[in-house]
Amino acid sequence: MDNSSLRERQKERRRARIYSVAIDLFKHGGFQATTATDIAKASNVSRGTFFNYYPYKEAVLLDYGSEVMDRLRDQAETRLAQGIAPLAVLYEVWDALAEENARERDLFPPLAYEVMNPNPERARTAYQALPLSKVIELILRPMHQSGQMRTDLSLQRISNLIADTYLMVALRWSAYGTERPLQEEMRLALSLLLEGAVRRDLVRQ
Structure with a gap:
């Protein structure tokens, strides 16, 4: 597997993790009460990384x-x-x-x-x-x-x-x-x- 394919798979896994964590937080803490910072922290990524994958919380x-x-x-x-x-x-x-x-x-x-x-x-x-x-x-x-x-x-x-x-x-x-x-x-x-x-x-x- 070349480096570009590896990077793409890593990006896909990171996006999937952010998505899964965010939906879980929305369900348990409420959508309005959950911030992008909350999602980033629970996903073990920076706030900037979250916005790289999702330009806005919605x-x-x-x-x-x-x-x-x-x-x-x-x-x-x-x-x-x-x-x-x-x-x-x-x-x-x-x-x-x-x-x-x-x-x-x-x-x-x-x-x-x-x-x-x-x-x-x-x-x-x-x-x-x-x-x-x-x-x-x-x-x-x-x-x-x-x-x-x-x-x-x-x-x-x-x-x-x-x-x-x-x-x-x-x-x-x-x-x-x-x-x-x-x-x-x-x-x-x-x-x-x-x-x-x-x-x-x-x-x-």
Whole structure:
């Protein structure tokens, strides 16, 4: 193994250690209370080294969110390949994401806020790291191709709207809570999106 390959592997291991330590600190001490200095100290690296790997604290959460999205995509692809109906797969993935969010309730708000960061570069980075709309698009594509979905909106736009709804409902639940568990709240929101809120004969065309 040449020196450059060795250095890359060392960097990967260091990043993995920083990530693991940071997530553990976030879960046990709270995201807001945990500083970059805390993470660096617990990871046995300098504060400057931490920022070499993660330019801001929230960037650690983007790695976490990206891992979650990868798991959801794998789940969706597997279930579709098994012949499960797309809408059933969508509800399964929706439930899995809600379960993850409910379990890691303190991590979700700062992660979601990154998607809406006023800094456009950070917001773009977060959006790319958390491609929920792409997972939804993957699931619904068979229905779109078979003509089972409305044609006045693109599949991409429909998927974006569903993903945005998840983000806002889950954020509100994380911040304020409701009488319902998050999974029930999210299923209600998804059903509303898929079925519509008003009787079709009353909707103006």
